[in-house]
Amino acid sequence: MRDAVPSIARLPGVLVPISLLADKKLGGQRQSDCLVGDLIIRDGRVVGLEPASASPTCLVLPKFSEPHVHLDKCHTIDRMDGVGGGLAEAIEAQALDRENWTEADIRARAGRGLQELLNAGCATIRTHVDWGTPTDPAATPLAWGIIGELAEDLPDGIVMQRAALTDVARMTEDDYAALCARQVSQANAVLGAFVLDQPNRREGILSTFRIAEKIDAALDFHVDEGLESGLGGLEVIADAALETGFQGPVLCGHACSLMNFEDPDVQRIADKLARAEISVAALPATNLYLQGRSDGTPDRRGITRIRELQDAGVNVVLGADNVRDAFCPLGSHNPLATLSLAALAAHLDPPFGSHLPMITTSARRALGLAPVTVDGAAIGDLQLFDAPSVTAILGNGSSPRPLAVALQGEQKW
Numbered sequence: 001m002r003d004a005v006p007s008i009a010r011l012p013g014v015l016v017p018i019s020l021l022a023d024k025k026l027g028g029q030r031q032s033d034c035l036v037g038d039l040i041i042r043d044g045r046v047v048g049l050e051p052a053s054a055s056p057t058c059l060v061l062p063k064f065s066e067p068h069v070h071l072d073k074c075h076t077i078d079r080m081d082g083v084g085g086g087l088a089e090a091i092e093a094q095a096l097d098r099e100n101w102t103e104a105d106i107r108a109r110a111g112r113g114l115q116e117l118l119n120a121g122c123a124t125i126r127t128h129v130d131w132g133t134p135t136d137p138a139a140t141p142l143a144w145g146i147i148g149e150l151a152e153d154l155p156d157g158i159v160m161q162r163a164a165l166t167d168v169a170r171m172t173e174d175d176y177a178a179l180c181a182r183q184v185s186q187a188n189a190v191l192g193a194f195v196l197d198q199p200n201r202r203e204g205i206l207s208t209f210r211i212a213e214k215i216d217a218a219l220d221f222h223v224d225e226g227l228e229s230g231l232g233g234l235e236v237i238a239d240a241a242l243e244t245g246f247q248g249p250v251l252c253g254h255a256c257s258l259m260n261f262e263d264p265d266v267q268r269i270a271d272k273l274a275r276a277e278i279s280v281a282a283l284p285a286t287n288l289y290l291q292g293r294s295d296g297t298p299d300r301r302g303i304t305r306i307r308e309l310q311d312a313g314v315n316v317v318l319g320a321d322n323v324r325d326a327f328c329p330l331g332s333h334n335p336l337a338t339l340s341l342a343a344l345a346a347h348l349d350p351p352f353g354s355h356l357p358m359i360t361t362s363a364r365r366a367l368g369l370a371p372v373t374v375d376g377a378a379i380g381d382l383q384l385f386d387a388p389s390v391t392a393i394l395g396n397g398s399s400p401r402p403l404a405v406a407l408q409g410e411q412k413w
Contacts, residue, residue: 009407011039013054017353022373033353046377059385062372063123064335065363068253068281068319071110071127072143077329086293093326106146116333121383121400126161126367138179157380163190163220168204177211185215194222195233202236209244218368219250224257227291231257238272249368253281255304256291270312279366282306283321284342286328306346317363318342335359340394353390379404
């Protein structure tokens with residue numbers, strides 16, 4: 001039988017990324033983007049770092065937050081034949097595959113994706129669920145209830161949010177919007193919509209804000225998922241948030257079309273997003289795969305302007321989005337893999353520890369949750385990586401261990 005975690009314990013030779021501290025006075029010595037020392041635990045919480053009694057060999061991080069996945073679609077690519085192309089082709093192929101969606105199929109695939117997220121060290125997850133059915137666009141989808149049941153069976157401390165993914169144009173239809181709002185409210189879930197070039201998108205966006213305010217729901221938009229001209233929904237959303245004075249959390253995923261705007265326009269939009277406290281989720285895997293397609297090798301990067309948004313004070317986070325489905329035949333339910341790809345695609349420079357908030361503290365804030373920093377955290381909210389640097393865990397596919405497990409049998413004071 002393993003020893004219980006002592007009330008006071010010391011974990012020798014750890015590194016803590018400075019970006020994941022609320023108070024930089026934790027102790028220890030600085031080494032690149034981390035503080036190094038022996039981690040001191042008292043009554044189940046981190047209280048400080050003392051001078052290292054051993055060479056640093058492990059990283060302590062908060063558990064990850066995954067702000068944007070699609071567990072209803074994941075792991076379907078192997079039953080599709082020759083799928084390729086851009087967003088429109090992916091939508092068509094995934095719609096055809098939906099004929100295979102039984103309760104057993106959805107439960108198996110979504111459960112597999114969920115377990116992959118947990119194995120990667122995630123404790124907070126938001127998954128989107130396509131709304132409606134081919135015969136009844138207003139119907140609650142089969143996947144909604146199944147994923148809700150999976151959420152109820154999660155261990156203590158794991159949070160999974162469901163976001164209803166609707167067509168924003170339909171949110172102007174009173175009956176449709178009322179049915180969707182009722183289901184979202186009853187499930188204490190997130191109201192979501194996709195925004196492309198719908199002629200009535202402004203009215204739909206305003207209606208979605210008003211409904212969310214009425215049912216006290218967070219908002220999540222798929223917006224401007226493309227590099228073609230005519231996509232400017234992100235600014236419409238920011239204007240709507242400022243106009244309505246909406247106080248709940250708002251997260252906008254994709255925003256690829258910001259690549260089409262000149263720098264002054266990007267700055268104007270980013271300033272509005274920052275004032276409205278709207279977060280933006282960059283989704284590198286799916287957007288790099290789908291966007292900028294032509295007859296040859298693409299010469300444009302299908303990713304939003306991460307660095308410019310951050311410079312303007314926008315909370316930018318990272319998500320896996322689609323994993324092994326028609327929208328992205330590869331991908332991974334692993335936030336470290338997402339960050340590694342984002343660093344390459346968006347030229348996120350070292351030290352890489354400075355980017356960890358996009359999959360931890362900032363990502364939780366985007367989901368309307370209080371950030372978990374290492375200092376003061378309960379040991380159940382932290383995890384340990386056997387690696388000597390942040391760069392190492394981004395490059396070698398490291399797997400985490402719960403900190404509570406690592407502490408069992410460690411020395412007492």
